[in-house]
Amino acid sequence: MGGTMPVSPLAPASFPELPVIKGVRFAAAAAGVKYQGRTDVMLAVMDPGTAVAGVFTRSKTRSAPVLDCQAKLGGATDAGAAILVNSGNSNAFTGHYGQSSVAEITAAVADATGLPGERIFTASTGVIGEPLPHDRIVSKIGQLNGALDAGALEDAAKAIMTTDTFAKGAAAEVKIDGESVRIAGIAKGSGMIAPDMATMLVYIFTDAKIEQAALQAQLAEICNRSFNCITVDSDTSTSDSLMLCATGASGVDATGNAEFATALEEVMLDLSHQVVRDGEGATKFVEIQITGAASDADAKIHGLAIANSPLVKTAIAGEDPNWGRVVMAIGKSGAAADRDLLSISFGDVLVAEKGWVSPDYKEELGAAEMKKQEITIKVDLGLGAGKSTVWTCDLTHQYISINADYRS
Secondary structure (H helix, E strand, O other), X not given: OOOXXXXXXXXXXXXXXXXXXXXXXXXXXXXXXOOOOOOXXXXXXXXXXXXXXXXXXXXXXXXXXXXXXXXXXXXXXXXXXXXXXXXXXOOOOOHHHHXXXXXXXXXXXXXXXXXXXXXXXXXXXXXXOOOOOHHHHHOOHHHHHHOOEOOOHHHHHHHOOOOOOOOEEEEEEEEEOOEEXXXXXXXXXXXXXXXXXXXXXXXXXXXXXXXXXXXXXXXXXXXXXXXXXXXXXXXXXXXXXXXXXXOOOOOOEOOOOHHHHHHHHHHHXXXXXXXXXXXXXXXXXXXXXXXXXXXXXXXXXXXXXXXXXXXXXXXXXXXXXXXXXXXXXXXXXXXXXXXXXXXXXEOOEEEEEOOEEOOOOOHHHHHHHHOXXXXXXXXXXXXXXXXXXXXXXXXXXXHHHHHHOOOO
8 A cells, every 4th residue: 555545535625724822832743664765653742731532442452552551541630641543553462562662752751751651642553464664653753842933743643544535624613701612633534443432533623621520521522423434444443542731821711611522522523524534445434324213322323324334335335226235234233123114215306114115116216316425314213212324435446446455
């Protein structure tokens, strides 16, 4: 995968203009972790008083950096904090060597920044099972620390990409008691996307002042409606990490503020949707709306069963309105369903109802919906008030090409 992939047809027109977040600075460099000449390491350094929250993969084979970050969350905020991320190698399934790599990188960042080791968080993304050449990263930390810039978040976004075809960013601004609070975030993710917490790597920064426990609770709650509702290929990464840092530099306390929560959710939804839009080989962005389920939890099970079905996803890639595959996915999900109560629509076209194809359905109407670049599949179970929305993409020949070649 040394070549450059064409940009996804679902990509935004350009990288968004992200606001400067007071209290955090960024730098990026090319360390040659996997490829020469590619920007592949980023450093973020936050001021004292920054609260750090995070959610991580629940994979049983999660990486050494993930385990280290989980152990450090919830610490004192009187010191500053730093995040060091590399792409090209995930430092996962690397035994004690992986822990040593984390320790070496943490010590080097601590030495350069003057921060305590327990306030330094690392992440790695890329190939699994190969020792991380951490000496290449360590050799760049002095350079990174000397180049820190509050306006370099886009550079950081580019440094964490692997098979991504575009850098991902999102931002929001909200007024609280007449004062501006800003939120800006970056993400990477394209394949191995079926989060069981968050998504691949996501870093969100705000100048709001929020106590760590409240920040952690808010992040986890919004995650369940955003990153935990996306899937590209049903595979959960060993390295999934989402961190939210509140520097407090605006002086505005946003704890429990509804407008702030709404703005944060907008940023997280935007970033999570960009990950789906950059799904490996994707040509269609698909929203699956489930209503009428026995519970919200059941609705999500049904939604993900449809979203993760290779038969559904390949039908979408082929622009085939094969609603029978949606019926199949609902039936196998394990959540409550009654064949004779459910209805299925493609966009606003009612396809099936009452255990049978709708009498008004015409194949050409369904086919027209499938030709769109953005597709909505609606399912009502007719059982209760449970609802959920999940997002996915189609499954194309290109996905196979990318992943058959990944380590070459």
